[in-house]
Amino acid sequence: MAEQLRLYSYWRSSAAYRVRIGLNIKGLAYETVPVHLVREGGQQHKPDYVAKNPQHMVPTLQHGVRVIRQSLAILEYLDEAWPSPRLLPMTxxxxxxxxxxxxxxxxxxxxxxxxxxxxxxxxxxxxxxxxxxxxxxxxxxxxxxxxxxxxxxxxxxxxxxxxxxxxxxxxxxxxxxxxxxxxxxxxxxxxxxxxxxxxxxxxxxxxxxxxxxxxxxxx
Missing domain, CATH: 1.20.1050.10 (Glutathione S-transferase Yfyf (Class Pi); Chain A, domain 2)
Incomplete structure (x- = not known):
C-alpha cells in the first residue's frame, strides 16, 4: 500500500468532497489533481481524462496503477484497504x-x-x-x-x-x-x-x- 494516492477532483464537486473527507478520516496523504468542470468547456471532457474516467466525471482515485471511480466505491475501497478508523460499522x-x-x-x-x-x-x-x-x-x-x-x-x-x-x-x-x-x-x-x-x-x-x-x- 505504499503507492501514491492521487485524487482527480473539483473543489465544488460534492462527490469529490465526500472522498476528500474519507481520505482525511483515514489520515491518508494524497495528491490533488484539479479537473475544472466548467473551464475550457469542462476539463472532464478532455481525452486524457476520459481515458481515466469514461463517464466524464469526478472524482477518480488513482492508487498506483489502480484507478477507482464512483465516490461510494472509492470510499469502500479506502475502508477495505485501510480498515482503521472504519467508515462502515462492524455488523x-x-x-x-x-x-x-x-x-x-x-x-x-x-x-x-x-x-x-x-x-x-x-x-x-x-x-x-x-x-x-x-x-x-x-x-x-x-x-x-x-x-x-x-x-x-x-x-x-x-x-x-x-x-x-x-x-x-x-x-x-x-x-x-x-x-x-x-x-x-x-x-x-x-x-x-x-x-x-x-x-x-x-x-x-x-x-x-x-x-x-x-x-x-x-x-
Whole structure:
C-alpha cells in the first residue's frame, strides 16, 4: 500500500468532497489533481481524462496503477484497504443502515441536481435559471425531509449519522448540506441534519475537506 494516492477532483464537486473527507478520516496523504468542470468547456471532457474516467466525471482515485471511480466505491475501497478508523460499522445490520443513508444522498438527491443535469436544462431545453434553482431545491428538500425523519427517529443516530464516530453516511451528508445552502435551502428546517453537519465540521478531517480550502478553490 505504499503507492501514491492521487485524487482527480473539483473543489465544488460534492462527490469529490465526500472522498476528500474519507481520505482525511483515514489520515491518508494524497495528491490533488484539479479537473475544472466548467473551464475550457469542462476539463472532464478532455481525452486524457476520459481515458481515466469514461463517464466524464469526478472524482477518480488513482492508487498506483489502480484507478477507482464512483465516490461510494472509492470510499469502500479506502475502508477495505485501510480498515482503521472504519467508515462502515462492524455488523451487517448497521452497515446496511449506513449504506442506505449514504445512498439517499449519493443515489437519490445528488444525481438530480448535479452540474451535468443543470447544464442539460440550460443548453438543451433553455430552462430559466429560476426554474433550475427551484428544481434543485425541490429534490434536496424532499430528500432531506425523508433523511431527517430517519435520523431523528432512530436510536442508532448519535453525534453523527450512526453512533459516536463519523462514517460513510456523514461523508455524503456534509457535502450535500453545502449544496443545499448554495441553492438557498433553509437547513434549519432539518435540525438533526444541521446538528450532525456542525459536529462533523468541528473535526479537522471535515474542516480540511471544505471546498473553499482546496487548492483549486475559486472564492
Amino acid at each position: 451487517a445490520r448497521d452497515r446496511a443502515r449506513v449504506r442506505a443513508l449514504a445512498q439517499m444522498v449519493a443515489c437519490d438527491i445528488h444525481p438530480l441536481n448535479n452540474l451535468r443535469v443543470l447544464q442539460y436544462f440550460d443548453n438543451t431545453w433553455n430552462v430559466p435559471q429560476a426554474e433550475r434553482d427551484d428544481w434543485v431545491k425541490h429534490w434536496i428538500v424532499e430528500g432531506f425531509t425523508a433523511m431527517e425523519s430517519l435520523l431523528a427517529g432512530d436510536s442508532a443516530t448519535g453525534t453523527y449519522c450512526h453512533g459516536q464516530t463519523p462514517g460513510l453516511a456523514d461523508c455524503c451528508l456534509v457535502p450535500q448540506v453545502f449544496n443545499a445552502r448554495r441553492f438557498g435551502v433553509d437547513v434549519a428546517a432539518f435540525p438533526t441534519i444541521a446538528r450532525i453537519e456542525q459536529a462533523c465540521l468541528a473535526l479537522p478531517a471535515f474542516d480540511q475537506a471544505r471546498p473553499e480550502k482546496q487548492p483549486d478553490a475559486q472564492v
